[in-house]
Amino acid sequence: MKMLINVAESVVADALRGMAAAHPELTVDVENRVVVRRDAPVAGKVGLVSGGGSGHEPLHGGFVGPGMLSAACPGEVFTSPVPDQMVRAAAAVDSGAGVLFIVKNYTGDVLNFDMAAELAEDEGIRIAKVLVDDDVAVTDSLYTAGRRGTGATLFVEKIAGAAAEEGQPLDQVEALARQVNESSRSFGVALSACTTPAKGSPTFDLPAGELELGVGIHGEPGRERRAMMTSREIADFAVNAILDDMSPRNPVLLLVNGMGATPLLELYGFNAEVQRALTERGVAVARTLVGNYVTSLDMAGASVTLCQVDEELLRLYDAPVRTPGLRWGV
Amino acid sequence: MKMLINVAESVVADALRGMAAAHPELTVDVENRVVVRRDAPVAGKVGLVSGGGSGHEPLHGGFVGPGMLSAACPGEVFTSPVPDQMVRAAAAVDSGAGVLFIVKNYTGDVLNFDMAAELAEDEGIRIAKVLVDDDVAVTDSLYTAGRRGTGATLFVEKIAGAAAEEGQPLDQVEALARQVNESSRSFGVALSACTTPAKGSPTFDLPAGELELGVGIHGEPGRERRAMMTSREIADFAVNAILDDMSPRNPVLLLVNGMGATPLLELYGFNAEVQRALTERGVAVARTLVGNYVTSLDMAGASVTLCQVDEELLRLYDAPVRTPGLRWGV
Numbered sequence: 001m002k003m004l005i006n007v008a009e010s011v012v013a014d015a016l017r018g019m020a021a022a023h024p025e026l027t028v029d030v031e032n033r034v035v036v037r038r039d040a041p042v043a044g045k046v047g048l049v050s051g052g053g054s055g056h057e058p059l060h061g062g063f064v065g066p067g068m069l070s071a072a073c074p075g076e077v078f079t080s081p082v083p084d085q086m087v088r089a090a091a092a093v094d095s096g097a098g099v100l101f102i103v104k105n106y107t108g109d110v111l112n113f114d115m116a117a118e119l120a121e122d123e124g125i126r127i128a129k130v131l132v133d134d135d136v137a138v139t140d141s142l143y144t145a146g147r148r149g150t151g152a153t154l155f156v157e158k159i160a161g162a163a164a165e166e167g168q169p170l171d172q173v174e175a176l177a178r179q180v181n182e183s184s185r186s187f188g189v190a191l192s193a194c195t196t197p198a199k200g201s202p203t204f205d206l207p208a209g210e211l212e213l214g215v216g217i218h219g220e221p222g223r224e225r226r227a228m229m230t231s232r233e234i235a236d237f238a239v240n241a242i243l244d245d246m247s248p249r250n251p252v253l254l255l256v257n258g259m260g261a262t263p264l265l266e267l268y269g270f271n272a273e274v275q276r277a278l279t280e281r282g283v284a285v286a287r288t289l290v291g292n293y294v295t296s297l298d299m300a301g302a303s304v305t306l307c308q309v310d311e312e313l314l315r316l317y318d319a320p321v322r323t324p325g326l327r328w329g330v
Numbered sequence: 331m332k333m334l335i336n337v338a339e340s341v342v343a344d345a346l347r348g349m350a351a352a353h354p355e356l357t358v359d360v361e362n363r364v365v366v367r368r369d370a371p372v373a374g375k376v377g378l379v380s381g382g383g384s385g386h387e388p389l390h391g392g393f394v395g396p397g398m399l400s401a402a403c404p405g406e407v408f409t410s411p412v413p414d415q416m417v418r419a420a421a422a423v424d425s426g427a428g429v430l431f432i433v434k435n436y437t438g439d440v441l442n443f444d445m446a447a448e449l450a451e452d453e454g455i456r457i458a459k460v461l462v463d464d465d466v467a468v469t470d471s472l473y474t475a476g477r478r479g480t481g482a483t484l485f486v487e488k489i490a491g492a493a494a495e496e497g498q499p500l501d502q503v504e505a506l507a508r509q510v511n512e513s514s515r516s517f518g519v520a521l522s523a524c525t526t527p528a529k530g531s532p533t534f535d536l537p538a539g540e541l542e543l544g545v546g547i548h549g550e551p552g553r554e555r556r557a558m559m560t561s562r563e564i565a566d567f568a569v570n571a572i573l574d575d576m577s578p579r580n581p582v583l584l585l586v587n588g589m590g591a592t593p594l595l596e597l598y599g600f601n602a603e604v605q606r607a608l609t610e611r612g613v614a615v616a617r618t619l620v621g622n623y624v625t626s627l628d629m630a631g632a633s634v635t636l637c638q639v640d641e642e643l644l645r646l647y648d649a650p651v652r653t654p655g656l657r658w659g660v
Contacts, residue, residue: 014599022618057594261591264387269344288352
């Protein structure tokens with residue numbers, strides 16, 4: 001498997017050097033692997049810190065900036081960052097108003113963020129945590145007890161980020177983040193496996209002519225394999241899986257997310273089918289985002305995330321954001 | 331080859347339906363295949379129209395909006411749009427101030443935009459044209475007499491778009507577009523071929539362990555094939571190829587562009603090497619853009635584009651833009 005890299009060992013450090021060069025508005029600590037918005041800590045503002053294995057870009061480092069994350073900690077590819085990164089990030093962004101850790105539900109991430117919270121509190125930083133576990137495909141999985149955290153992470157980081165930006169206190173930002181997670185559900189499909197630099201070959205075998213329904217963002221197994229389906233059939237399957245688990249009365253935010261290698265042309269076509277399926281089920285879409293936001297290296301496929309929003313969540317979603325991966329209003 | 335589509339015949343129409351659903355700020359005419367900013371025509375403003383084969387998204391439809399294109403005409407995948415689309419687009423955006431056609435240098439596009447210009451002028455629309463031909467890899471290629479138009483299209487559309495937005499007259503917008511093209515050079519590499527929906531199999535054969543140096547955005551042959559190189563070696567090759575053809579005295583805009591299937595993690599690492607190579611050659615980088623902007627469906631690989639800018643071009647590049655694919659300042 002060919003990759004645009006030097007050696008597998010330096011992939012994350014090389015990417016961070018490239019981020020530093022491209023984004024002078026961020027402070028990128030390549031050695032310690034922490035990406036921080038340049039003006040942190042912002043007086044009176046709650047800090048938002050997330051992180052996880054690399055390979056899901058722009059998540060999380062690409063979501064650092066005004067209106068979203070204060071800092072991100074990238075781990076090795078598909079590997080949790082270590083507590084030391086998280087404590088550094090918390091210390092860099094804490095203004096005294098406390099820090100919210102946004103944690104995708106993978107065993108390694110949960111353990112390390114827990115440990116980091118204790119260490120940071122020992123240093124006098126007030127820490128709150130929210131777990132993201134939106135993937136309805138399976139309960140318990142490779143790397144996860146309970147549901148996996150996937151696309152909803154973007155909505156949690158965006159909405160909690162907007163609340164923090166306008167000066168809301170830690171308990172309120174935490175409650176909003178929790179509400180967003182509880183209001184969100186996701187379902188993903190893979191048309192191909194992904195290849196990590198360290199392994200150099202696909203992380204799982206997906207026979208020609210089959211797709212994986214309910215795949216995780218590291219290529220974890222989903223619900224079932226089937227013979228290849230049309231965009232229309234996949235959209236119906238994903239929307240049904242999500243709506244079996246939630247009954248939105250309010251409009252939803254819709255994320256039609258590419259896994260990495262699926263062309264934008266196909267993602268937009270898939271969006272047309274997802275919107276049709278939602279309309280048929282009586283679900284109104286308030287805002288739509290189509291693109292590669294929570295990726296799995298070079299995996300082909302897509303995921304659908306719905307987040308039910310009231311007027312306040314929608315207002316916070318629409319609030320200005322200025323990050324490498326998501327930007328509007330400024 | 332698995333794709334997230336219904337049938338090959340409807341790929342472009344399906345994508346346009348999906349764009350319409352995701353972007354209420356655009357008017358998407360699915361039947362006639364024209365994407366127009368909703369507030370067009372804008373009184374007193376020069377219209378900017380571009381287009382080309384589909385499969386390069388977000389180019390061009392994703393660059394429609396305030397500060398960039400007024401309208402885009404998507405053809406079938408890797409196939410020129412027809413003159414009728416271009417005339418419709420021109421009529422939709424002309425406020426009386428005239429329309430600039432931005433044309434990538436491919437024989438079909440050039441012929442069809444020429445014909446459209448005549449037809450539009452017959453309807454009383456003043457038309458100017460600028461040809462984009464920035465790819466230094468080869469002279470004459472599959473589909474092209476002369477150099478191919480690739481990554482510089484983004485800079486031409488952005489900078490001419492800013493000039494039009496602030497009310498500059500047609501001859502000035504045209505002159506700026508020409509200056510941007512003349513100040514830009516690109517070079518691309520492929521690590522894998524791409525697959526069009528109609529063909530369903532890779533458009534060319536690239537043996538395992540080899541890469542194509544100087545590839546075009548439709549998979550056209552480049553300068554040579556070599557055994558796979560490191561990111562550092564590829565960056566040196568691309569930067570040298572470009573700087574053999576230009577000697578920037580001013581700072582440059584840098585686009586490190588993904589061909590579609592190369593993970594953002596790798597693109598950022600590649601950016602680090604490109605920036606190193608430029609520094610070694612004494613070239614200063616004023617702004618950097620890293621991501622999938624001028625893609626080739628699911629091709630793996632990347633391209634480098636440099637655009638030498640004076641203060642005025644940099645000011646126009648920095649001006650606000652609000653499109654699905656490029657957005658800042660608003």
